[in-house]
Amino acid sequence: xxxxxxxxxxxxxxxxxxxxxxxxxxxxxxxxxxxxxxxxxxxxxxxxxxxxxxxxxxxxxxxxxxxxxxxxxxxxxxxxxxxxxxxxxxxxxxxxxxxxxxxxxxxxxxxxxxxxxxxxxxxxxxxxxxxxxxxxxxxxxxxxxxxxxxxxxxxxxxxxxxxxxxxxxxxxxxxxxxxxxxxxxxxxx
Amino acid sequence: xxxxxxxxxxxxxxxxxxxxxxxxxxxxxxxxxxxxxxxxxxxxxxxxxxxxxxxxxxxxxxxxxxxxxxxxxxxxxxxxxxxxxxxxxxxxxxxxxxxxxxxxxxxxxxxxxxxxxxxxxxxxxxxxxxxxxxxxxxxxxxxxxxxxxxxxxxxxxxxxxxxxxxxxxxxxxxxxxxxxxxxxxxxxxxxxxxxxxxxxxxxxxxxxxxxxxxxxxxxxxxxxxxxxxxxxxxxxxxxxxxxxxxxxxxxxxxxxxxxxxxxxxxxxxxxxxxxxxxxxxxxxxxxxxxxxxxxxxxxxxxxxxxxxxxxxxxxxxxxxxxxxxxxxxxxxxxxxxxxxxxxxxxxxxxxxxxxxxxxxxxxxxxxxxxxxxxxxxxxxxxxxxxxxxxxxxxxxxxxxxxxxxxxxxxxxxxxxxxxxxxxxxxxxxxxxxxxxxxxxxxxxxxxxxxxxxxxxxxxxxxxxxxxxxxxxxxxxxxxxxxxxxxxxxxxxxxxxxxxxxxxxxxxxxxxxxxxxxxxxxxxxxxxxxxxxxxxxxxxxxxxxxxxxxxxxxxxxxxxxxxxxxxxxxxxxx
Numbered sequence: 001x002x003x004x005x006x007x008x009x010x011x012x013x014x015x016x017x018x019x020x021x022x023x024x025x026x027x028x029x030x031x032x033x034x035x036x037x038x039x040x041x042x043x044x045x046x047x048x049x050x051x052x053x054x055x056x057x058x059x060x061x062x063x064x065x066x067x068x069x070x071x072x073x074x075x076x077x078x079x080x081x082x083x084x085x086x087x088x089x090x091x092x093x094x095x096x097x098x099x100x101x102x103x104x105x106x107x108x109x110x111x112x113x114x115x116x117x118x119x120x121x122x123x124x125x126x127x128x129x130x131x132x133x134x135x136x137x138x139x140x141x142x143x144x145x146x147x148x149x150x151x152x153x154x155x156x157x158x159x160x161x162x163x164x165x166x167x168x169x170x171x172x173x174x175x176x177x178x179x180x181x182x183x184x185x186x187x188x189x
Numbered sequence: 190x191x192x193x194x195x196x197x198x199x200x201x202x203x204x205x206x207x208x209x210x211x212x213x214x215x216x217x218x219x220x221x222x223x224x225x226x227x228x229x230x231x232x233x234x235x236x237x238x239x240x241x242x243x244x245x246x247x248x249x250x251x252x253x254x255x256x257x258x259x260x261x262x263x264x265x266x267x268x269x270x271x272x273x274x275x276x277x278x279x280x281x282x283x284x285x286x287x288x289x290x291x292x293x294x295x296x297x298x299x300x301x302x303x304x305x306x307x308x309x310x311x312x313x314x315x316x317x318x319x320x321x322x323x324x325x326x327x328x329x330x331x332x333x334x335x336x337x338x339x340x341x342x343x344x345x346x347x348x349x350x351x352x353x354x355x356x357x358x359x360x361x362x363x364x365x366x367x368x369x370x371x372x373x374x375x376x377x378x379x380x381x382x383x384x385x386x387x388x389x390x391x392x393x394x395x396x397x398x399x400x401x402x403x404x405x406x407x408x409x410x411x412x413x414x415x416x417x418x419x420x421x422x423x424x425x426x427x428x429x430x431x432x433x434x435x436x437x438x439x440x441x442x443x444x445x446x447x448x449x450x451x452x453x454x455x456x457x458x459x460x461x462x463x464x465x466x467x468x469x470x471x472x473x474x475x476x477x478x479x480x481x482x483x484x485x486x487x488x489x490x491x492x493x494x495x496x497x498x499x500x501x502x503x504x505x506x507x508x509x510x511x512x513x514x515x516x517x518x519x520x521x522x523x524x525x526x527x528x529x530x531x532x533x534x535x536x537x538x539x540x541x542x543x544x545x546x547x548x549x550x551x552x553x554x555x556x557x558x559x560x561x562x563x564x565x566x567x568x569x570x571x572x573x574x575x576x577x578x579x580x581x582x583x584x585x586x587x588x589x590x591x592x593x594x595x596x597x598x599x600x601x602x603x604x605x606x607x608x609x610x611x612x613x614x615x616x617x618x619x620x621x622x623x624x625x626x627x628x629x630x631x632x633x634x635x636x637x638x639x640x641x642x643x644x645x646x647x648x649x650x651x652x653x654x655x656x657x658x659x660x661x662x663x664x665x666x667x668x669x670x671x672x673x674x675x676x677x678x679x680x681x682x683x684x685x686x687x688x689x690x691x692x693x694x695x696x697x698x699x700x701x702x703x704x705x706x707x708x709x710x711x712x713x714x715x716x717x718x719x720x721x722x723x724x725x726x727x728x729x730x731x732x733x734x735x736x737x738x739x740x741x742x743x744x745x746x747x748x749x750x751x752x753x754x755x756x757x758x759x760x761x762x
Contacts, residue, residue, distance in 0.1 A: 013267040015260055022256045027247045034245040044251045051259035055266055119241040142235055143242045145209065148202060160195070166205070167198040167231070174234040 003068040010058045022051055025069060028144055029076050035127065035139045036080045046083065050076045070154045077136075077154065126176035134169030137162055200224050201231055208232055328401055331387045333363020335405075338379055342369070351376050359397070362387055366397045377405025 009017025026047050033043035053075050061071060127135055133155060140146040140154070152162040200221045207217045214232055218225040247255075339358025347353050352375035360367040362385045369375070377383070389400035 010263075013263050015263065018259050018263045019256060022252065022259050026252055026255050030247040030251075031245050040245065043245070044247070044255065047247070047251075048255045048258050051255055052262040055259060055262040119237070123238060123241045138238065139242075141205070142209075142238050148206075160198075163198045163202040164194075167194075167201050170201070170231050170234050170238075173238060174230060177234065177237065 003063055007058065007061060007063055007068060010055065018051075018055065021054065021072075025072050026051070028069075029072060031143065032073060032136075032139065033076055033080060035135065035143070036132070037083055038124075038128070042083060046076055046079045049079055053079075066153070067150070070150060073140075073154050122177055123173075126173045129176050130169050130172055133157075134165050134172065137165045138169045138173065141166060197224055197227060201228055204228050204232055205235055208235065328388050328390050329398075331362060331365050331367070331389065331398055333365060333385060333387075335360055335362050335379060335381050335383050335385045337361035338381060339369065344375065344379065347374075352379070360385070360400075360403075366395075367403070368392070368395075368397045368399045369403065370399065373400045374402045375405065376403065379403075379405055 006017055006021065010021065029047045029050055030043050033046040034040060037043050037046065050072055054072060061068075066074070127138070130138065136155060137151055140151045141148065146154075148162055148166070149159055151157075152159045155162065157165070201224075204217045204221060207220070208214065214229070214236070217232065218229055221228050338360050339354075341356075342358035343355045344352040345355060354369045354371055354373060354375070356371065358369040360369055360379070365387075367385075367387050367389065373389075379385070384406040386404045386406065387398060387400045388402045389398040391398050
């Protein structure tokens with residue numbers, strides 16, 4: 001279903017269109033929110049709020065101006081910003097929380113998860129060291145697979161500036177991850 | 190440095206895209222041999238993040254909650270749209286929520302058209318008022334006697350001979366205020382008392398007339414004296430005036446007399462006059478009138494000039510006042526009657542003349558005649574008696590006399606209305622002279638005389654004529670007796686007075702009235718009343734009354750300063 005048809009269905013209040021949107025975009029929005037807020041409940045609230053606002057504002061949406069997905073992420077970004085301003089703190093997610101929020105956590109898969117626990121934690125820490133914009137670019141481009149122009153549009157940035165953000169963000173991640181690895185090696189030695 | 194960074198950033202971005210596209214790391218690095226070392230580290234980090242990155246998965250429960258909430262929001266939105274109609278049915282809410290323009294454009298077509306039509310109509314009205322050229326009042330012509338000129342305004346002659354005011358000036362022309370501006374063209378020399386014909390426009394705000402052109406006519410009527418002398422002056426001059434006017438004065442005196450039954454007697458007069466009230470011819474009048482009057486005796490009130498005249502000579506209508514005067518005094522003393530008192534002059538005369546008349550009508554008539562005849566002049570003459578000094582000055586003012594006389598007559602006589610009644614009176618009956626009339630003279634002129642009035646009233650009683658008749662009588666008397674009637678006499682007197690002439694009938698009455706009464710009184714009344722009258726005569730000074738006579742009534746014969754002034758306004762417009 002293309003954006004135009006989806007939007008038309010939403011404007012009519014078509015429940016199928018609504019269901020489709022939720023199924024199609026909620027997971028990505030959740031990940032985005034989750035990476036930003038580092039809190040599963042807050043991320044879920046953000047996704048829920050994004051969907052409600054989307055329904056309420058669908059009449060004002062102009063398809064030609066912005067891709068529908070970018071429009072949804074812009075709403076999510078604004079909500080995340082509000083969350084930051086409200087909490088005035090950086091999200092601190094406990095390991096237990098991380099595990100609890102991971103739906104793939106199953107008793108049978110515990111071993112595999114345990115193997116990757118170190119890398120994830122390191123990555124979590126490394127991502128937390130990035131600036132907000134660097135983190136958004138890295139996550140959207142690397143994790144979510146967005147094209148650079150899409151990311152630039154979402155962030156209202158020029159393409160070169162987004163590429164620069166991406167480059168610097170990855171550099172920062174590498175330094176952090178390398179440092180952690182070397183530290184771990186030193187301690188183990 | 191920055192250039193290098195941008196190059197590596199660009200290479201890293203492209204290599205990352207290739208890596209994400211599924212190309213092996215080595216292949217990708219092969220494309221960027223110069224930056225391969227740096228890019229290799231970065232691309233490995235990207236692969237690590239992509240592989241290790243926790244893929245937070247939205248749980249099914251969470252997804253269901255989000256789904257449910259979103260659907261609810263959709264339903265709410267739908268309801269909002271669906272509910273809208275319900276809300277719109279609520280008129281109050283709708284009106285409150287509707288914007289101002291919705292009231293106009295949300296209404297039915299017909300209402301819209303009507304509203305637009307109204308608005309257009311209102312606009313048209315406003316525009317027509319705003320754009321209407323100022324209405325230029327059409328110039329009108331006003332005529333009147335200049336009674337006041339703006340002070341400190343000088344006039345400069347123009348090349349064409351007309352004058353131009355150097356500054357705005359306010360003139361009082363008649364009852365109108367005239368604004369003279371430097372643009373006003375003035376023909377003639379502006380003088381107080383001159384007649385001005387003014388063409389100008391009326392200012393609706395100030396009610397002043399803005400003169401465009403003013404033409405000063407020859408200053409015939411000089412109100413100056415009037416205004417200046419006012420009441421008092423009038424008295425003095427009046428005397429003189431009467432002399433000139435002669436006739437008018439007589440009238441008043443008559444008025445008083447009419448009361449006296451004399452009129453009936455006067456019936457005899459008619460014979461003299463020939464029953465013509467109009468006939469002014471003094472000669473005729475005197476003889477007849479007097480005779481009857483004697484009978485009426487009670488009517489002394491008429492003391493007015495007429496009697497005085499009488500003495501001069503019945504036949505001679507115009508007898509010099511002096512003569513008359515002489516008679517007056519003499520008679521006055523004789524007459525002791527109350528009524529006479531009221532009309533001293535008349536009374537006085539009567540006596541003098543009366544003597545003979547007392548007997549037969551004929552006799553009376555002669556006497557009366559003189560009175561009447563004289564009346565016109567006699568009255569005036571009589572006045573002189575009192576006002577003695579009058580003569581020359583009075584004479585000098587012919588015009589003045591014209592004005593003055595009226596007032597004096599009027600004054601003594603009854604108010605304008607009364608005066609006018611004369612004509613009726615004539616018809617009614619000469620017999621009685623309206624007490625009121627009598628009264629007036631006295632009252633008006635001199636307080637002393639005033640008493641006469643009351644006395645006079647009674648006189649009528651003397652006269653056989655009924656009271657009612659009495660009232661009208663004065664006038665009537667004159668006419669019936671026609672002959673003697675002052676009316677006749679009056680008319681003559683009227684004649685002399687141009688302006689007064691207008692109301693000859695009135696004049697006549699007075700003259701008539703008095704005479705009869707006089708006649709009657711002669712014996713009785715004369716003296717006392719006369720005495721009083723003389724003083725009245727002074728009023729005569731009111732003489733201006735003579736002029737009044739014309740107005741109306743000379744009947745009263747009593748001089749009224751105020752009236753004297755009346756003339757001024759009357760004539761011009």
